[in-house]
Amino acid sequence: MDNRSELYQLAAQFLRQLEERGEAFLLLENINLADYPGAQAAAPEAGKAPEAVKPGPELSGQPRPGESLEAFGARIASCTRCRLHESRTKFVFGAGHPGADMLFIGEGPGAEEDRQGLPFVGRSGQLLTKIIASIGFTREEIYIANMVKCRPPGNRDPRPEEIEECNGYLLTQLELIKPKVIVTLGRFSAGYFHGSPGAAMRDLRGQIGEFHGVKVVSTYHPAALLRNSNWKRGCWEDMLLARKVYDQAGGRASSGAVYRPGN
Ligand code: SF4
Structure with a gap:
């Protein structure tokens, strides 16, 4: 040559x-x-x-006109934008109701999520299901996604450049789902959606932020709650705030009731 x-x-x-x-x-x-x-x-x-x-697989972060959330996920599933694709078993797009009014956003898939291709299915996922139920929802009524869609090796934190590469996909999911409230799980997504990267959870919890017109409430990552059960009370308070903001924003009625001790 x-x-x-x-x-x-x-x-x-x-x-x-x-x-x-x-x-x-x-x-x-x-x-x-x-x-x-x-x-x-x-x-x-x-x-x-x-x-x-010639364009290879079309992996732009933008949906095609009329493209559904599911079709968008299928189209980007072979993404190689960042190095996380090298170690993934399965791409983890998200799961739940494609028109949910409440969207939960964690950090990245863990080992079990990577195996199954679904978000929050391990022990953290079981706890998240309970957290969601505490404010009256099933997992089918809300939507769950992560900041990055491929597992960081060894469950390390996603790197800023990986979040940046994956970000367009998450923004497109937001655009297609059109939630009324975002609940962030853990400090990475809290910092990003409150516009304060690197801020401590204690400074972001209890705040009602706004991201492109969508209300934002933050709480601990379920994995952190498994390590420190003293934070569960705080998480429940955050979820009560999230539900209040959701109702004020006109979110659809849930199939269950908000849990309060005694009811
Ligand atoms: S983490 Fe996101 S940007 Fe990186 S390879 Fe996976 S889908 Fe692509």
């Missing part, structure tokens, strides 16, 4: 990455193969887009 062909292949690879990131429009319009004479072997007809530059 001569130097020009090699350069062309590098350029094509770069363009494919832009395409995956939904940024191809920045450059593709200005590409002219006449500027790449060494590319002729890969593109037999000069002036026509070569095979290598």
